[in-house]
Amino acid sequence: MAKTHVTMKVNGAEVEGLVEPRTLLVHFIRENLQLTGTHIGCETTHCGACTVDIDGMSVKSCTVFAVQADGSDIITIEGMANADGTPSALQEGFRMMHGLQCGFCTPGMIVRAHRLLKENPSPSEPEIRMGISGNICRCTGYQNIVKAIQYASAKINGVEFQEAAE
Amino acid sequence: MNDLTPTREQRTAALEGMGCKRKRVEDIRFTQGRGNYVDDIKLPGMLHGDFVRSPHPHARVTKIDDSEALKVPGVLAVITAETLKTVNLAWMPTLAGDVQMVLADGKVLFQNQEVAFVVATDRYAADDGINKVIVEYEPLPPLVDPFKAMDADAPVLREDLVGKMSGAHGPRKHNNHIFEWMVGDKDLTDAAFRKAEVSIKEMISYHRTHPSPLETCQCVCSFDKIKGELTIYGTFQAPHVIRTVVALIAKIPEHKIHVIAPDIGGGFGNKVGAYPGYICAAVASIVTGKPVKWVEDRIENLTATSFARDYHMTTEIAATKDGKVTGLRVHVLADHGAFDACADPSKWPAGFFNIVTGSYDFPTAHLAVDGVYTNKAPGGVAYRCSFRVTEAAYCIERAMDILAQKLNMDPAELRLKNFIKPEQFPYHSALGWEYDSGDYHTAMRKMMETTGYAALRKEQAEKRAAFARGETRDIMGLGVSFFTEIVGAGPSKNCDILGIAMFDSCEIRMHPTGAGIARVGSKSQGQGHETTWAQIIATEIGIPADNIMVEEGNTDTAPYGLGTYGSRSTPVAGAAIAMAARKIKAKAQMIAAYKLEVHEDDLEFDIDGFRVRGLPEKFMSMKDICWAAYNSVPPGMEPGLEAVSYYDPPNMTYPFGAYLCVMDIDVDTGVYNVRRFYALDDCGTRINPMIIEGQIHGGLTEAFAIAMGQEIRYDEVGNVVTGSFMDFFMPTAVETPHWETDFTVTPSPHHPIGAKGVGESPNVGGVPAFSNAVNDAFSFLGSKHIQMPHDFWRNWKAAKDLGAVA
Numbered sequence: 021m022a023k024t025h026v027t028m029k030v031n032g033a034e035v036e037g038l039v040e041p042r043t044l045l046v047h048f049i050r051e052n053l054q055l056t057g058t059h060i061g062c063e064t065t066h067c068g069a070c071t072v073d074i075d076g077m078s079v080k081s082c083t084v085f086a087v088q089a090d091g092s093d094i095i096t097i098e099g100m101a102n103a104d105g106t107p108s109a110l111q112e113g114f115r116m117m118h119g120l121q122c123g124f125c126t127p128g129m130i131v132r133a134h135r136l137l138k139e140n141p142s143p144s145e146p147e148i149r150m151g152i153s154g155n156i157c158r159c160t161g162y163q164n165i166v167k168a169i170q171y172a173s174a175k176i177n178g179v180e181f182q183e184a185a186e
Numbered sequence: 187m188n189d190l191t192p193t194r195e196q197r198t199a200a201l202e203g204m205g206c207k208r209k210r211v212e213d214i215r216f217t218q219g220r221g222n223y224v225d226d227i228k229l230p231g232m233l234h235g236d237f238v239r240s241p242h243p244h245a246r247v248t249k250i251d252d253s254e255a256l257k258v259p260g261v262l263a264v265i266t267a268e269t270l271k272t273v274n275l276a277w278m279p280t281l282a283g284d285v286q287m288v289l290a291d292g293k294v295l296f297q298n299q300e301v302a303f304v305v306a307t308d309r310y311a312a313d314d315g316i317n318k319v320i321v322e323y324e325p326l327p328p329l330v331d332p333f334k335a336m337d338a339d340a341p342v343l344r345e346d347l348v349g350k351m352s353g354a355h356g357p358r359k360h361n362n363h364i365f366e367w368m369v370g371d372k373d374l375t376d377a378a379f380r381k382a383e384v385s386i387k388e389m390i391s392y393h394r395t396h397p398s399p400l401e402t403c404q405c406v407c408s409f410d411k412i413k414g415e416l417t418i419y420g421t422f423q424a425p426h427v428i429r430t431v432v433a434l435i436a437k438i439p440e441h442k443i444h445v446i447a448p449d450i451g452g453g454f455g456n457k458v459g460a461y462p463g464y465i466c467a468a469v470a471s472i473v474t475g476k477p478v479k480w481v482e483d484r485i486e487n488l489t490a491t492s493f494a495r496d497y498h499m500t501t502e503i504a505a506t507k508d509g510k511v512t513g514l515r516v517h518v519l520a521d522h523g524a525f526d527a528c529a530d531p532s533k534w535p536a537g538f539f540n541i542v543t544g545s546y547d548f549p550t551a552h553l554a555v556d557g558v559y560t561n562k563a564p565g566g567v568a569y570r571c572s573f574r575v576t577e578a579a580y581c582i583e584r585a586m587d588i589l590a591q592k593l594n595m596d597p598a599e600l601r602l603k604n605f606i607k608p609e610q611f612p613y614h615s616a617l618g619w620e621y622d623s624g625d626y627h628t629a630m631r632k633m634m635e636t637t638g639y640a641a642l643r644k645e646q647a648e649k650r651a652a653f654a655r656g657e658t659r660d661i662m663g664l665g666v667s668f669f670t671e672i673v674g675a676g677p678s679k680n681c682d683i684l685g686i687a688m689f690d691s692c693e694i695r696m697h698p699t700g701a702g703i704a705r706v707g708s709k710s711q712g713q714g715h716e717t718t719w720a721q722i723i724a725t726e727i728g729i730p731a732d733n734i735m736v737e738e739g740n741t742d743t744a745p746y747g748l749g750t751y752g753s754r755s756t757p758v759a760g761a762a763i764a765m766a767a768r769k770i771k772a773k774a775q776m777i778a779a780y781k782l783e784v785h786e787d788d789l790e791f792d793i794d795g796f797r798v799r800g801l802p803e804k805f806m807s808m809k810d811i812c813w814a815a816y817n818s819v820p821p822g823m824e825p826g827l828e829a830v831s832y833y834d835p836p837n838m839t840y841p842f843g844a845y846l847c848v849m850d851i852d853v854d855t856g857v858y859n860v861r862r863f864y865a866l867d868d869c870g871t872r873i874n875p876m877i878i879e880g881q882i883h884g885g886l887t888e889a890f891a892i893a894m895g896q897e898i899r900y901d902e903v904g905n906v907v908t909g910s911f912m913d914f915f916m917p918t919a920v921e922t923p924h925w926e927t928d929f930t931v932t933p934s935p936h937h938p939i940g941a942k943g944v945g946e947s948p949n950v951g952g953v954p955a956f957s958n959a960v961n962d963a964f965s966f967l968g969s970k971h972i973q974m975p976h977d978f979w980r981n982w983k984a985a986k987d988l989g990a991v992a
Contacts, residue, residue, distance in 0.1 A: 059451070
């Protein structure tokens with residue numbers, strides 16, 4: 021099948037590649053760029069394990085063709101750390117609040133939460149729950165993911181994180 | 187001593203041992219996208235395999251033509267049953283003593299069954315190839331309803347078994363019958379029912395569902411022709427068992443098989459068994475001489491690998507008028523699908539379903555289970571539960587509520603009246619188990635007090651009166667559940683898989699500088715073993731958990747273990763870890779005695795080293811002992827500080843818990859609101875309370891999903907209609923309730939650290955709590971039992987059938 025040349029910015033670096041028109045973005049990211057933190061869980065846009073940030077929006081990369089992302093600016097989980105390489109507030113929050121278990125949904129969840137906090141730096145619990153409702157987690161029951169995002173929100177806003185009473 | 191000398195509390199805290207909320211080691215890589223899951227593995231020259239699957243639930247395969255497929259660019263091979271027959275692998279043994287087609291051999295027996303395996307240079311080319319394989323089918327009548335499986339005119343599914351009227355578990359009554367399993371005293375139980383003042387009988391179904399971890403089943407097989415060695419990277423909950431199964435069926439010497447389970451994205455029972463994809467990828471690698479990857483997609487996962495449940499339980503309880511139970515009689519019709527691929531210990535065709543007497547002192551009980559074949563996917567795995575324990579807990583917990591309703595008693599009071607009493611432990615159940623420890627009354631009362639149970643009942647009565655007056659359209663239900671699990675399979679006297687006793691193992695090597703590695707036969711799929719196993723060792727030998735690396739999943743380096751499922755890791759591997767650590771400690775004590783020039787009996791262990799009794803200043807830390815082990819051991823002692831333990835548990839462990847669900851249902855829409863969910867768990871000694879709480883949150887969420895909608899459903903002609911996350915209920919953060927957790931601690935008397943296991947309790951106890959809440963809500967309208975799952979439509983339908991909705 022004829023291949024198309026695509027260029028995009030991924031985690032701040034210019035990348036390029038030859039892809040078939042049908043090549044899914046998630047496969048381009050995982051297999052051509054070898055950034056395997058972005059996962060595939062359902063192939064039907066339900067689970068969100070493949071979530072990446074494209075031009076400031078959370079996008080499920082399993083149902084986008086690589087050619088559709090030509091020229092775009094993408095951030096994956098590998099680009100989530102602070103500039104100095106230390107874990108971001110979200111990455112830290114997920115660990116501190118036990119917001120993950122098997123880790124398979126975690127990259128998509130963190131990438132989604134990153135955009136959520138950009139859009140709404142101090143979300144309420146219902147706003148967090150609605151904000152991550154495109155991402156399925158099979159292990160945690162979400163309660164500690166909510167706390168992880170609240171932890172990150174507090175840290176980003178420079179306020180002390182207060183864990184809600186049970 | 188001076189201000190800089192750490193206190194005992196500081197020394198203990200520095201270890202991050204048992205009982206502390208140690209943050210997880212795994213999370214550092216997982217939060218940065220640096221996990222290493224099977225699909226992340228990319229070997230040089232690696233090919234991709236994918237399946238042609240059957241659109242029919244039951245059909246003869248009359249022709250497979252791969253000629254056009256082989257012309258597709260990138261397609262290298264098409265493997266069929268005929269190919270596999272040349273290496274005697276067209277069929278494979280199942281864990282349950284049956285055989286299963288790897289690829290369709292003459293006929294197909296369920297929709298989406300594996301028919302041919304296309305091998306290509308990438309996953310897209312494999313898919314192109316699949317579309318060009320022409321398969322001709324001659325449809326046969328499908329058998330979907332398990333209650334019709336043993337009808338005289340039922341279609342014969344397993345032609346390979348015609349005339350074989352005896353299977354792995356005894357006689358077969360019909361061509362579609364797999365086994366009959368009976369436990370208990372039938373005569374005594376029948377007599378109890380004849381004498382009963384009150385009895386109830388209900389057919390309680392636990393629908394077919396699926397574990398569906400977020401990462402599907404997958405593998406990469408790489409055969410090295412020069413060395414004759416096969417390496418398999420796979421999503422395996424039990425890597426050593428996979429190695430042995432491959433050795434037995436592929437006739438490759440076991441030392442030339444390397445099975446590696448890297449990071450696993452959830453298991454929940456789905457990744458215990460062996461699937462056609464593994465066999466086909468291995469054969470494809472042998473045929474092509476290149477590594478071959480097989481990755482299941484979600485539709486394949488939901489429709490072809492390992493369903494769970496599908497138990498139809500006719501349940502009877504005999505009791506006195508004042509609510510004392512006198513007998514339990516259960517018959518189960520178990521739908522196993524097309525092949526009996528249940529992942530149970532080999533001698534247990536219905537798992538440990540005979541825990542069905544639950545937490546109650548039944549003087550007598552009788553259980554019979556009939557397994558049947560239908561045109562559905564094979565499986566029968568324990569989806570976040572010990573083998574068939576969640577079915578048993580659901581059965582007895584629903585039945586107790588039905589009895590309470592008949593007696594007009596409060597369901598919590600009925601349970602309190604019938605609990606096994608603390609002084610009865612170890613308790614011998616009517617169906618053959620020895621419960622190790624429990625204090626059910628305390629747990630139940632704590633639940634009732636904490637939740638304000640009496641006030642909730644009062645509120646419910648007021649709501650019902652208001653509903654009757656037409657002032658509200660909401661009905662309120664209280665779902666009580668008190669479960670006893672049976673986990674930690676298991677003792678070699680009654681538990682094995684394909685003849686291998688279900689022990690587990692640990693090897694610890696301490697290095698000279700006071701750090702070490704522990705290799706364990708279990709395999710984490712999210713449970714956090716790298717964190718918690720190190721905590722056990724830290725407390726046992728006084729080396730900080732941060733200095734212990736835990737490794738699992740590589741069969742070349744880990745000692746043989748039976749893997750992680752059925753909440754067996756802490757009860758079995760956890761015990762092996764403690765026992766191996768104690769061997770290290772015993773040798774360390776001898777070294778310390780030599781270095782401190784005292785008799786070893788004069789030493790006592792003190793948090794992180796050995797101290798001479800009566801001479802507190804004479805102390806040698808474990809760190810220093812590690813160094814001494816490599817340069818100045820006592821004469822005659824071998825240097826080094828290593829130990830291995832294989833632990834054969836003397837008994838199972840019996841975690842328990844008291845749960846309450848408070849739910850409101852709008853009868854006009856069927857929409858429910860879980861107002862409150864309280865879960866009290868007793869898992870014995872608690873290793874890491876943070877991880878326990880996380881496990882309970884997750885298990886409750888899975889229980890919520892199952893009870894309220896998650897179902898694998900077939901239509902009447904055998905089409906599976908729940909093949910994606912569009913149709914298969916996966917709760918998001920929006921639907922998922924808030925969880926309240928609590929605990930009591932009743933240690934297991936026979937476990938080295940008193941721990942019982944916890945990961946599956948919330949699923950086992952949670953499902954009946956949700957279902958009892960729905961049933962309790964509707965009970966005042968005249969209903970006795972409403973089948974799961976309780977989705978909005980079914981709730982609305984129940985309200986309509988009961989006349990509550992016009």
